[in-house]
Amino acid sequence: MDKNIEKLVNYQEVDKELKVLEDEVRKSDESQKYLTAKKFLSTVNDSLSALESKAKVIVDSYNLAMTEIEKLKKTAEESSSTIDSCESENELNYFKKKFQSTIDAISNLEGKINSLSKEMDDVLKEFNKLRVATKQMKAQYEEYGPKFKALKDSKDAEMNKLKVKLEKLKADIDPVLMEKYQTRRNDKKFxxxxxxxxxxxxxxxxxxxxxxxxxxxxxxxxxxxxxxxxxxxxxxxxxx
Ligand SMILES: [Zn+2]
Incomplete structure (x- = not known):
């Protein structure tokens, strides 16, 4: 066998031992739980901001609809009192129509307000869920952080020994070949x-x-x- 190939194959043999230790850490319950919590906590503020923006849009629409309803109610009252004092049939019909269309517009807006309230309820539920999950993830982070570190520390000496060995072997291997090997090493598949x-x-x-x-x-x-x-x-x- 070509010397370069032989050296790389030897290197891989030692590297495989390192990979076993890395996998033991990576696939452990400690690591999975710690990293899940860490990832969650690092993105929770973004999730919170997104929910806040969503809530703001709903509240703004709600307030707008309420203001509009107040205006329409006044218009309806005015039309209604005008109807009482109408003298001609034409005038009466005009104000009756106006009154009816104002009432319809109010009813439309009330429907809109109802659905906005429902949307707001959903957002509040999401807020609550996020709050509960954050509390859970904080506890998980605090519990598994030290466990993960302890597991890593327990493998450290052995891993470092292998790394030193690999560095020595590497010095003797064609750098182009080594580069090709290292690129694939990141795929985590042996x-x-x-x-x-x-x-x-x-x-x-x-x-x-x-x-x-x-x-x-x-x-x-x-x-x-x-x-x-x-x-x-x-x-x-x-x-x-
Ligand atoms: Zn292939």
């Missing part, structure tokens, strides 16, 4: 570099099971490290 059996007629990527083209197969056979064209994992030919 392995990153795969040995491929190229002794068979059809050769498949061990990571994503895509069949390789003849040219890819030939490149691997020449001892190069290649990226799978489908899943971008690093591949090298296993020696048989």
């Amino acid at each position: 392995p990153i570099i795969y040995g491929v059996d190229i002794s068979t007629n059809s050769v498949y990527c061990p990571a994503c099971a895509t069949e390789m083209s003849l040219s890819q197969k030939n490149e691997l056979a020449s001892g190069e490290i290649k990226e799978c064209e489908t899943c971008r994992k690093l591949l090298y030919a296993l020696e048989k």
Whole structure:
């Protein structure tokens, strides 16, 4: 096997041990609960502002509708008293119509006010939910913060040892290759570099099971490290 490939494969072996420890922390109840609470608390003010804006729009519309109703009520009263003193039929009909359309407008606005009240109730419910959730998440943060830290601390020594080991191995590996490896390392999926059996007629990527083209197969056979064209994992030919 090419020396560079061998070194990278060795590196991956050690890196895998580090990954196991990282996963133990990442997937732990302590970490999940702590990070969920942290994320919630970091966005709760935005959620609160959004609710406040929503409430303001409703209150403004409500006040506007109330003012409008007051005006219309006055108009209705005026029309009504005018009706009493009307002398001609035409005049009477005009004010009757005016009175009726004012009453209809009031009734429309009252409907609007009803639905605004309902909207406001919903916003208040959301406020309450948010308040309860915030209290819960604060407690969760306070409980799991120290637990998460303790778990991390308990792995620290072992992780640092592995990191030192990896740094040493890294110094001896082609930087271009290392860069390719590190980019994939962030995906949190292992392995990153795969040995491929190229002794068979059809050769498949061990990571994503895509069949390789003849040219890819030939490149691997020449001892190069290649990226799978489908899943971008690093591949090298296993020696048989
Ligand atoms: Zn693949």
